[in-house]
Amino acid sequence: MFKSTYFKAALLSSILLFISCDKDDAPEAENEMEVFTKAIIKVTNLSDDSSETYDFEVEEHDHDHDHGVLVQNQEGDDHGDHTEIELESGSEYKFEISFLNESDPNNVIDMTDEVIEEKDEHHVFYELAGDGISYATMSGDTLDSDGNALNLVTKWTTTTETVVEVEAYLIHQPTSKVGTTRDDFGGATDVEIEFEAHVEAE
């Protein structure tokens, strides 16, 4: 009695083994749909309306396979050459920042629209390491429902010759839209790019 049951179980198992080893359907590819892959800053000189566009696209891998290194001595965001934005002293410029998702080249998504749509949940902040340049929102910028400007369009004013390193952040769900350092805004960083603003004499 026991043997027959036992063999039945074994037989059933082996049949199952042979019929179900393969997964039949290949899964469809998944695209990163809400990812920012590119930031563009269009800089317009307000005195002569001349403009230049700077693209920011970063995709770098710095893989270190020597495990056990005490401190990963890599400077997270100092890779590659910095983008330099050339400005003249004593001038005013319009900075327009926009964002794209180009992960599917056949379906480029303008993420700036999504940022504007969710204006209450987003904010752009430029953090400047140095003096001689200031920026503020200007006409054409988007205001959120509390009247805070998103800084998508800003006016930059230069005074003297200088080189200032700038970090630009798109912040998702900031805890505050007012502040002077990145710390003041909280939230999660959606985009972080950096450039050097070179202010030269006219």
Add this chain to the structure above:
Amino acid sequence: MILVEQQMSKLNLKRTLKLNKFYFNSLFKSILFPTVIIYFITVGFVFPQDCKLDFEGYIISSDSGLPLEAAVVEVIGTNYNAISSENGYFNFKNLCSEIIEIRVSHINCPDFYAEINLKESRKKKFFLDHEITTLNEVVLIDEKVDDLSTSAKSYLVSEIEKDRYSGSGLSALLETVSGVNTLSTGSNIAKPVIHGMFGSRVGIIYNGIMLENQQWGQDHAPNVDLNAFENVKLVKGASVLKYSGKNPGGVIILKSSIPRKIDSLYGKTILNVNSNGAGGSIVSTWVKTYENGTYLKTQGTFKKSGDLSAPRYILSNTGMNENNLSFTYGKNNIGNSLKIFFSYFNSEIGVLKSSHIGNIKDLLRAIEDDEPDVANEFSYNINYPKQSNEHFTSSVDYTHIINDNKELTFKYSWQINNRKEYDLRIGDFKNIPSLDLNLSTHSVNSSYTWSNFSNEFTNGIFFGVKDNYSTPGTGVKRLIPDYLNTNLGGYFISTLNLNEDLNFGFGLRYEHSSSDVYKYYRNSRWENESYQDRLGEFVIDEVLSQKLIRKKVVFNTFSSNTGFVKEFEKKYSLSIQHNYTERAPNIAEMFSGGLHHSLASIEYGDPFLKKEKTHKVLVDFEKKNSKLNYRINPYLSYSKDYILAQPAGFEQTIRGAFPVWEYSPITSIFKGVDFDIIYKIKDNVRLKNSISWVEAKDYHTDEHLVNIPPLVINNEVQFSLGEFKKFNAIIGNKFVNKQNLFPNNNSITTVIENGKKIDKIVDISTPPNGFNQLSLNFNWGPYKINSSIVNFSLSIDNVMNRAYRSYLNRLRFYSDEVGRNFLFQIKIKH
């Protein structure tokens, strides 16, 4: 209470047979019991004339629901006494019509008193609680009620302890055992760590089914409701080869008990109310049994909690809901038994709002800030980020008893798991989960057990299919690729009672596992890792800068357990075990690829991992059955190709920088010791202390491993008061040392501070300071209200409302642990 049992000499089969064979009991009743009664009746008592009433009943352990044998039942102030039979039965004849006071005493229990107004002949059940004398106690008895077939020691968590944690979950319950810690993700997601190991290295088995979602990563808690099971058992440091061979950490076994063959309806309801989170839970279980062996059991758990609070702030978005249901139908016949089990588990868990960050600089800010970014007003709402989990199980068990010492079992089980993770997203994907994982598992196993007077042997075969599938359209690359796994194997387990004091156990398990994996690699990753040479032949498709490979991953694994238990002078026992474990890497370890938002890190699998091979030696020495009882349990484990996530550089995108962690093989060495001591100062006062310590290193580089529990010391004073001992209290203090042995996984990032760019260390490595946590627990009862038995308890956790952080909480960078909590509990046995 934790019962340490020895399952070496497992003769439970015979016990099962006894239970099944009702005639045995009736034989006992008809011959032996009247003898006892006649004896007591004839001990010179003069019966008044109007005293013709009968009083009979059963003594039942409220812990296990099983009958208590050899309990002494006395009618106070008379010479009437009786001893309960094997099925707990006692009986008095010729009592007078008056109010009598009954005392029930048993060697393992406190005296139990009851007043009975005897107007007519009555029948009554007495539930004897082990609660008061054996609170949290490591009771050192030979329990042979198990079928684990291993000579490894196991711990049985008592019903009382289990009920105490009915609202807080499995991991919190098990943490009360030395050598067990909790790895958590925030306040609501926790998984058990045994001897410093967790995840796939710790098995969770419920009703004989291996829980199949443990390989879904560290931030996934086991989807199982402990309230659905009467027995919670823990085997530290060994696999239970009957169920699985890949758990060098240990195994947690949840099991329902088999109801007795009587006509009865009984149940239990527990109501928990928590001050912290303004939440609570209701757990209710009902069992209907019939004399013909049929039974029905239904159980439900409903839990809801709002935002929890740390001492200084509210932990926004840490609410949770959980709804569980289970249903069992069983039939116990003399020669066979059948059990059909269904369970459904559903939870929705909020994840601390502040822990959703963008990149490594956000992480740095969180580490430097003392308080979380977001602390909103208290709310029951669960917003994003959150997890929602569903787990469905059905199983059929059939046991056929061929004769007194041969048994055949057959089991089929089907599990469906779904886990969705919702992040803070933008645009059209706002309400779409970024992770939507499905795992469906079928498994069949069959075992054959035979035994003679002192030895027992089991062998079995098993077969299973697992289908892991990610619902597409999430807009995020799959964390775990789609795969289909087939496994097949067999095992042999023997336990030999060489003599009364010496038991020997041996087990062997073989498993063949084959996975058919479909994995998309991004071209950048593909090139970076030079996968073309080794994986190029498996490419079946190329789309959108991704390559799809299809690869069959095959592993053959052997595991074995060998050990003995020797008893000395009925007081000491020594057990030495050697366990060899081969664990096939799980699919996540080989093929995962994705971003962990809370750690701002990217995790990658290694498709070339080999199986992990662990040798573990455990020694267990214990002194028992005396005023001062203790046990000491040192262990050492050595693993080749131990799989560990390690830092491996950076990825830089326009979203910022992300540290990369990759699973990679190391040679690891774990050593540790668990120590428990119980000192009974008086009958009603006892001290309890337990210490667990473990150290884990990379054998070659000598570097310590990450997330290893620090030294933990638990102290408790337990005492009971009151005429009828209906009050008892526990004062507990848990000391957790700072973990001083940790690897340096820090990274450096550049930030602007005071108008200058400076480099800063992102210190994710340094463990938080140690802490002391005081807790109080007061229990009142049992009280009899109508036909129910009611207990009340009040527990206070983190009495001093201390702010502290735990090294084993993955969200420790964001907030303190939860603050003071008052838990009020009512337990009703119907």
